[in-house]
Amino acid sequence: MAAYVSRLNHIALHVANADRIAFDLVAKFRFNLFAARQTTAWRQLALRKGSAVFLINERLKDPSPDAPLCLAADDLSAGSDSTCLYGAQLSSRVDTACNVCFEVEDGQRAFSALRGRGCHFVVPPTPVEDHEGLVVYSVVKSIVGNVCHTLVDRTGYRGEFLPGFREMHSITDGQRGHETQTCSITHFDHITYACPRGVTSDVMRWYQSNFGFQRFFIGRNEDVNEGYVLDQDGIGLRLTAMEFWKCSESGVRLPFKNNQEPDCKLVIAESLSNQGPNQVDSFLEQHGGPGIQHVGLYTQDIVSTAHTLTQAGVEFFSPPPAYYTQVGKQQEILNAGHDPQLLSRHGILLDTDLRQDATDSSHQVLPSEEKRYLLQVFTKPIFAEDTFFLELIERQGASGFGEGNIRALWRSVQGYMEGNTEDLQKQNTERISVETSQV
Numbered sequence: 001m002a003a004y005v006s007r008l009n010h011i012a013l014h015v016a017n018a019d020r021i022a023f024d025l026v027a028k029f030r031f032n033l034f035a036a037r038q039t040t041a042w043r044q045l046a047l048r049k050g051s052a053v054f055l056i057n058e059r060l061k062d063p064s065p066d067a068p069l070c071l072a073a074d075d076l077s078a079g080s081d082s083t084c085l086y087g088a089q090l091s092s093r094v095d096t097a098c099n100v101c102f103e104v105e106d107g108q109r110a111f112s113a114l115r116g117r118g119c120h121f122v123v124p125p126t127p128v129e130d131h132e133g134l135v136v137y138s139v140v141k142s143i144v145g146n147v148c149h150t151l152v153d154r155t156g157y158r159g160e161f162l163p164g165f166r167e168m169h170s171i172t173d174g175q176r177g178h179e180t181q182t183c184s185i186t187h188f189d190h191i192t193y194a195c196p197r198g199v200t201s202d203v204m205r206w207y208q209s210n211f212g213f214q215r216f217f218i219g220r221n222e223d224v225n226e227g228y229v230l231d232q233d234g235i236g237l238r239l240t241a242m243e244f245w246k247c248s249e250s251g252v253r254l255p256f257k258n259n260q261e262p263d264c265k266l267v268i269a270e271s272l273s274n275q276g277p278n279q280v281d282s283f284l285e286q287h288g289g290p291g292i293q294h295v296g297l298y299t300q301d302i303v304s305t306a307h308t309l310t311q312a313g314v315e316f317f318s319p320p321p322a323y324y325t326q327v328g329k330q331q332e333i334l335n336a337g338h339d340p341q342l343l344s345r346h347g348i349l350l351d352t353d354l355r356q357d358a359t360d361s362s363h364q365v366l367p368s369e370e371k372r373y374l375l376q377v378f379t380k381p382i383f384a385e386d387t388f389f390l391e392l393i394e395r396q397g398a399s400g401f402g403e404g405n406i407r408a409l410w411r412s413v414q415g416y417m418e419g420n421t422e423d424l425q426k427q428n429t430e431r432i433s434v435e436t437s438q439v
């Protein structure tokens with residue numbers, strides 16, 4: 001039986017300089033530092049925006065060779081000094097996003113179920129407690145590169161984050177009234193893996209059978225086995241997606257309800273060989289293997305969020321200049337209630353969801369005449385290497401990933417990779433102002 005996860009708790013990053021990444025997430029992306037842990041061996045910082053939480057881990061010194069890999073019974077209260085709490089003691093030569101931590105209802109049961117299915121645990125069920133209560137966590141290795149999943153049972157914990165962390169008095173989203181309007185990031189929308197050729201079906205099977213994830217069809221013409229294939233005009237990409245559901249441990253499936261717990265998708269991106277070098281291969285090379293390529297941050301207002309983040313110094317990719325001037329695009333943008341010039345200023349892409357069976361985020365079938373739009377923009381990589389980046393995404397009824405956007409997102413990153421440094425945004429804006437005056 002699968003170990004059903006009840007929600008996403010956090011995404012962990014292992015980096016060489018935690019303060020630098022934390023500074024960027026706070027100063028540029030408007031996250032709040034709300035919990036921290038410091039030992040002689042580890043610096044761990046937890047940052048939150050809405051329900052999206054990043055845990056940044058920095059190893060300060062190598063643990064002594066005889067330090068235990070996981071906690072011994074007498075280390076329970078705060079974790080031993082040499083332990084990276086809620087993570088594996090992995091070492092990576094580059095900064096990496098490498099752990100997706102899920103909450104489970106019964107830590108011991110999840111461990112037994114997964115071990116029974118042959119999963120490899122790098123940390124067995126381990127209790128940690130402080131004055132707010134007790135959690136039990138374990139860490140299972142996925143079959144995707146360095147990606148692990150911490151499974152945390154925090155049903156016996158009252159604190160804000162996890163035991164062993166000192167809570168910080170940060171400004172909450174609620175207190176930042178104005179900021180919530182100008183930077184309305186609410187949750188993780190999706191996590192995208194970059195994978196080598198030929199592994200997608202194994203990865204899908206692993207998540208479906210071990211965690212009960214459900215297949216999510218990205219496009220209308222998507223083949224069950226092939227996934228969503230874009231294999232022409234210089235794009236060689238196979239995308240396959242899954243969504244995870246709020247499930248009871250008994251296996252009864254309960255879809256997240258709108259306004260309660262939004263769902264999060266897992267996207268597997270595999271490059272296809274015949275279209276030349278590309279961003280997935282470049283990730284694999286620079287990262288040293290498969291892993292988390294990007295994370296989509298959901299925003300209720302992508303234009304104001306992109307504007308706020310740009311002012312704070314975040315750099316976004318721009319699509320090729322022709323994107324905003326292609327036939328029908330401006331009308332499509334206007335129909336969706338947006339200003340083509342504003343979208344082009346920030347490199348924001350807009351797609352209309354044409355799937356006949358499109359559903360909204362509460363999984364209700366939408367009336368066919370209702371238009372569904374998807375808006376997206378990618379940031380430049382947030383680490384020193386061209387690896388991990390973030391994405392802003394706003395869904396106006398659309399639940400998938402629009403083909404037009406995927407093509408444009410792909411090309412915007414390709415242009416950057418190929419050293420295309422000309423100021424595309426400026427060109428776009430100039431073209432658009434001419435065009436809009438003619439609409």
Ligand SMILES: O=C(O)C(=O)Cc1ccc(O)cc1
Pocket residue numbers: 192239267269279280296376391401405406409410
């Ligand atoms: O649209 C998204 O956010 C995706 O996740 C699809 C995707 C995946 C990988 C790429 O290099 C480009 C686009």
